[in-house]
Amino acid sequence: MARLPIRNRIRELRFHCEEMTQQELAVRIGVTRQTVLAIENAKYSPSLELAFKIAAVFEVELGEVFVYEPEA
Amino acid sequence: MNTLSFREKTILGTLIATLAVTAGYYINVAPLLLRGAKLYEFLGPAIVAVVATVVVQIINQVLIASTDTEVPVDERDRNVDLRATWFAHATLYSCCVLGIGAVITASVMDLPLLPAFIVHAVSASITLADIVRYVMQLVGYRCFL
Numbered sequence: 001m002a003r004l005p006i007r008n009r010i011r012e013l014r015f016h017c018e019e020m021t022q023q024e025l026a027v028r029i030g031v032t033r034q035t036v037l038a039i040e041n042a043k044y045s046p047s048l049e050l051a052f053k054i055a056a057v058f059e060v061e062l063g064e065v066f067v068y069e070p071e072a
Numbered sequence: 073m074n075t076l077s078f079r080e081k082t083i084l085g086t087l088i089a090t091l092a093v094t095a096g097y098y099i100n101v102a103p104l105l106l107r108g109a110k111l112y113e114f115l116g117p118a119i120v121a122v123v124a125t126v127v128v129q130i131i132n133q134v135l136i137a138s139t140d141t142e143v144p145v146d147e148r149d150r151n152v153d154l155r156a157t158w159f160a161h162a163t164l165y166s167c168c169v170l171g172i173g174a175v176i177t178a179s180v181m182d183l184p185l186l187p188a189f190i191v192h193a194v195s196a197s198i199t200l201a202d203i204v205r206y207v208m209q210l211v212g213y214r215c216f217l
Contacts, residue, residue, distance in 0.1 A: 030146065031146040031147065031148065032077070032144070032146050032148070032149075034077045034148075034213075035146050035147070035148040035149075038148060043215075044148050044151075046147070047147055050147060
C-alpha cells in the first residue's frame with residue numbers, strides 16, 4: 001500500500017499545546033476526530049484550507065506542520 | 073482505528089440490509105424468471121422487498137442512533153463519498169454497456185427478450201452499483217486515499 005508523500009507533526013504539536021486532544025483539535029478546525037486521526041497517520045491529505053486552519057490553531061507556519069517527502 | 077465510526081456503522085448496516093433483501097428477493101423470484109413469468113407476477117415479491125428494505129433501514133438507524141451520536145459531515149466524508157460514487161458510476165456504466173450488448177446479441181440470434189428479464193437486469197445493475205458504492209465507502213474510510 002503506497003504511503004502519502006506528506007508527513008506532519010500534528011501529534012507533536014498537540015502535545016506541546018497543553019496536550020490538546022484530537023477531539024479538541026477536530027472541534028477547532030471543524031472536522032471529525034476520525035479525520036484528525038487519519039491526517040496524523042498520513043492516511044488522508046487535508047485540503048489546503050484545512051491545512052492552513054491546522055497551522056493557525058498551533059500558531060505556526062504551514063511548513064512547520066506539514067512536510068513534503070516524495071518517494072525516491 | 074479499530075472501532076467503527078458512526079458513519080461506517082451506518083454504511084455497513086445499509087450494505088448488509090441491501091445484500092440481505094436483494095439476495096432474498098432474487099432467490100424468491102428465480103423460479104419465476106426461469107419459467108418466463110409475466111411482469112405482473114413479480115409485483116408481490118417486489119413490494120415485499122421494498123417494504124423489507126424500509127423496515128430494515130429504520131431498525132438499523134434506530135439501533136445505531138441509540139448507541140452512538142451522529143457527527144457532522146466533513147471534507148474527508150465528502151471525499152470518500154465522491155470516490156465511492158465514481159466507482160458506482162463506473163459499475164453502472166459497465167452494466168449498461170453489457171446490457172446493450174446482451175440485447176443486441178439476443179436480437180441478432182433471434183432469442184426471446186422477456187420484459188421481466190430486462191426489468192430485473194436493470195434493477196440488478198442499479199443494486200450492484202449501490203453495493204459497490206457502500207463497499208468503496210468502507211474501503212475509503214479504512215484504507216489509504
